[in-house]
Amino acid sequence: LGSSNTTSPSAAEKTEVLQGLDKTTEAIIEFLYSAEVSMNICADHTWPSVAMGVEIYKKGLFELKTRKVKFRTITDVTKDNIEYCKELMQIAELRHLDGIKGNFGISEKAYTASATLQEATLLQQVVYSNVKAILEQQQYVFETLWNKAIPAEQRLREIEEGIEAEVFETITNHEVVSQILVDLAKSVKKEALFFLPNDKAMVSIDKLGIVDYLIKASQKSDTTIIRVVCPLSNENAEVTNKIAKNAPRIQILNGNNYKYGIYIVDNQKALRVELKVPSADTFSEAIGFAVYSNRPSTVSFFRSVFGLLWNERMLNEQLKLHDKMQKEFINIASHEMKTPTQAILGMSGLLQYYPEKKDELIEVIRRNAKRLQTLTSDILDVTRIESQTFQLEKERFNIYELLSDVIKDYTERIKSDNKNIELLYEQQNINRPILIEADKGRINQVLSNLLNNALKFTDEGQITISVYENSDNENKKEVVVKVVDTGSGIDNEIYPKIFSKFATKSHQGTGLGLFISKSIIEAHGGRIWAENNADRRGATFIFTLPIIEGTLDAEHNNQK
Amino acid sequence: MNRHHEEQQGQKKRILIVDDEPDITRLCSLALEYHGFKVDTFNDSEEALSNFNPDYYDLVILDIKMPKMDGFKLYDGLKKKDNDVKVCFLTASELYYEEFRKKEYHALDKTLFIRKPIDNEDLLKEINRIMTSA
Numbered sequence: 001l002g003s004s005n006t007t008s009p010s011a012a013e014k015t016e017v018l019q020g021l022d023k024t025t026e027a028i029i030e031f032l033y034s035a036e037v038s039m040n041i042c043a044d045h046t047w048p049s050v051a052m053g054v055e056i057y058k059k060g061l062f063e064l065k066t067r068k069v070k071f072r073t074i075t076d077v078t079k080d081n082i083e084y085c086k087e088l089m090q091i092a093e094l095r096h097l098d099g100i101k102g103n104f105g106i107s108e109k110a111y112t113a114s115a116t117l118q119e120a121t122l123l124q125q126v127v128y129s130n131v132k133a134i135l136e137q138q139q140y141v142f143e144t145l146w147n148k149a150i151p152a153e154q155r156l157r158e159i160e161e162g163i164e165a166e167v168f169e170t171i172t173n174h175e176v177v178s179q180i181l182v183d184l185a186k187s188v189k190k191e192a193l194f195f196l197p198n199d200k201a202m203v204s205i206d207k208l209g210i211v212d213y214l215i216k217a218s219q220k221s222d223t224t225i226i227r228v229v230c231p232l233s234n235e236n237a238e239v240t241n242k243i244a245k246n247a248p249r250i251q252i253l254n255g256n257n258y259k260y261g262i263y264i265v266d267n268q269k270a271l272r273v274e275l276k277v278p279s280a281d282t283f284s285e286a287i288g289f290a291v292y293s294n295r296p297s298t299v300s301f302f303r304s305v306f307g308l309l310w311n312e313r314m315l316n317e318q319l320k321l322h323d324k325m326q327k328e329f330i331n332i333a334s335h336e337m338k339t340p341t342q343a344i345l346g347m348s349g350l351l352q353y354y355p356e357k358k359d360e361l362i363e364v365i366r367r368n369a370k371r372l373q374t375l376t377s378d379i380l381d382v383t384r385i386e387s388q389t390f391q392l393e394k395e396r397f398n399i400y401e402l403l404s405d406v407i408k409d410y411t412e413r414i415k416s417d418n419k420n421i422e423l424l425y426e427q428q429n430i431n432r433p434i435l436i437e438a439d440k441g442r443i444n445q446v447l448s449n450l451l452n453n454a455l456k457f458t459d460e461g462q463i464t465i466s467v468y469e470n471s472d473n474e475n476k477k478e479v480v481v482k483v484v485d486t487g488s489g490i491d492n493e494i495y496p497k498i499f500s501k502f503a504t505k506s507h508q509g510t511g512l513g514l515f516i517s518k519s520i521i522e523a524h525g526g527r528i529w530a531e532n533n534a535d536r537r538g539a540t541f542i543f544t545l546p547i548i549e550g551t552l553d554a555e556h557n558n559q560k
Numbered sequence: 561m562n563r564h565h566e567e568q569q570g571q572k573k574r575i576l577i578v579d580d581e582p583d584i585t586r587l588c589s590l591a592l593e594y595h596g597f598k599v600d601t602f603n604d605s606e607e608a609l610s611n612f613n614p615d616y617y618d619l620v621i622l623d624i625k626m627p628k629m630d631g632f633k634l635y636d637g638l639k640k641k642d643n644d645v646k647v648c649f650l651t652a653s654e655l656y657y658e659e660f661r662k663k664e665y666h667a668l669d670k671t672l673f674i675r676k677p678i679d680n681e682d683l684l685k686e687i688n689r690i691m692t693s694a
Binding site for chain 2: 334335338339345346347353354357367368
């Protein structure tokens with residue numbers, strides 16, 4: 001409040017009680033016309049009529065706007081003062097506070113207060129002060145109330161839409177309760193929170209058309225939140241399927257059986273209904289007495305109860321999912337381990353019976369021992385990835401060198417396997433290395449994995465590896481490595497989960513390779529994805545890695 | 561029942577093995593042939609079903625977790641073609657089998673399930689036990 005240049009601070013400071021119309025009017029007029037920066041007035045429901053109904057005050061207040069004084073005011077907006085409030089809103093920012101009492105105003109220069117106001121009448125008694133400490137204190141009081149108040153526009157709308165008066169009622173007539181619930185469901189605009197007591201309740205509210213109203217509300221706006229907690233069973237599967245099909249944004253969580261249901265709409269209305277006859281087929285036969293309220297405190301209480309129940313159910317779902325995934329992993333991993341173990345165990349036992357088949361049997365044993373070894377190291381990798389103890393030993397190297405080593409390896413392997421496959425290599429025509437900072441062994445693992453997959457699914461044709469420089473979305477340089485094959489392509493069923501664990505239709509792999517590859521590439525700040533080739537022959541796997549600017553330092557380049 | 565009476569003494573018992581792992585079918589046929597069984601194998605469950613000879617086998621051994629058609633579905637298919645055929649399961653999947661037993665296959669005798677890994681002698685014992693059981 002920086003206006004101390006006009007008056008010397010301590011000498012002029014005073015607080016006085018003024019009586020009589022002359023003095024009070026003079027003080028108020030002086031108060032209004034001296035304000036240059038701000039005017040904050042908080043007063044009861046009669047104040048808008050005083051402000052706009054007494055000509056001399058009205059003029060003073062309108063002049064605030066002309067002088068560009070920031071004018072804020074709090075009052076109790078009611079049906080009776082609504083027209084005055086609208087007038088006030090032309091010159092002030094108006095907020096509503098339920099049942100506010102006490103009348104005071106503060107400008108940057110002075111404070112005035114009046115204990116009593118009378119409809120459209122001059123003030124009889126006024127406290128006036130320009131003591132700085134009082135101004136500061138009252139300013140603080142005003143700000144506190146201001147923050148509690150709601151914009152008058154909102155309140156005006158509620159009044160004009162004829163929002164019902166606050167009620168808290170106990171209802172014993174079951175038909176009335178049903179009707180209230182139907183009306184609640186019909187009125188959903190932003191949010192519906194339904195806590196159903198048992199599985200039948202879902203069916204019985206559907207019979208009342210309530211589920212359809214919820215579906216409509218969800219379809220109307222994608223910001224509408226609709227949450228339902230309900231025990232799920234065969235009994236209500238048809239209804240939940242209908243919801244899932246028509247309004248997938250409606251969230252449903254499986255709940256336990258309770259003795260009551262809670263229904264909260266738009267954070268404005270809440271209904272709590274006792275369940276008396278759980279086995280009854282219709283809603284009104286099943287229920288006991290009900291409590292309905294639109295009181296903010298009651299609604300907010302029910303809403304927080306719902307919130308707690310919702311979170312508890314949510315946690316429960318997550319736990320179940322985690323548990324299921326864990327079980328599935330153990331199940332598949334153990335299956336994958338038992339199969340080669342069976343082969344090793346059995347074939348080694350047969351060696352004594354079939355000495356003449358020794359070579360064949362040993363080959364089977366060797367193959368299965370290798371399979372077991374790969375599986376074990378893959379499972380170890382997965383465990384490290386999932387426990388976030390996966391560590392990279394990064395070094396700076398030229399990816400061209402790694403690629404040419406890998407290609408040499410695989411060219412020989414294809415030759416010795418007698419497969420009718422050609423391994424092709426396409427390299428961008430640039431005469432400098434592409435440097436990356438990466439774990440060489442791990443990148444090698446990814447390349448081997450992609451090439452093994454390509455070989456596994458390609459009986460004849462080509463496997464092409466290409467490598468080139470590219471700029472990503474943020475204009476950072478990256479190297480792109482593509483492995484294109486002419487094999488059977490990626491199965492449609494597998495495609496969406498190809499990088500997840502055990503997503504395989506092949507029986508020669510662990511189903512963990514691509515999951516591990518994805519984790520390796522992402523740990524390097526790269527991306528990996530797969531697509532089926534446009535000509536319907538084979539698949540393409542692509543990964544990127546960030547390129548490092550600069551040169552190989554001597555330390556890492558001592559092989560050459 | 562009838563066909564067992566018709567068998568001549570000394571005639572080889574016939575076993576059908578269906579498992580998607582070629583190493584496992586190879587292992588089982590070598591192990592059982594050594595002990596005097598006549599063994600047929602399939603690595604594809606659908607092929608096994610369409611080529612199935614009713615009233616021919618003394619025992620059918622099925623893997624459970626197989627692509628295309630799992631062991632339980634194959635069991636149903638085989639039983640339709642030959643209601644009297646004796647079928648057992650040789651499986652590496654614990655949970656899978658537990659869960660199926662809980663549902664529609666709860667009537668299956670628990671002793672009809674042989675768990676992998678099992679060594680050859682125990683496998684032989686199990687098979688003899690199942691073949692001689694009622």
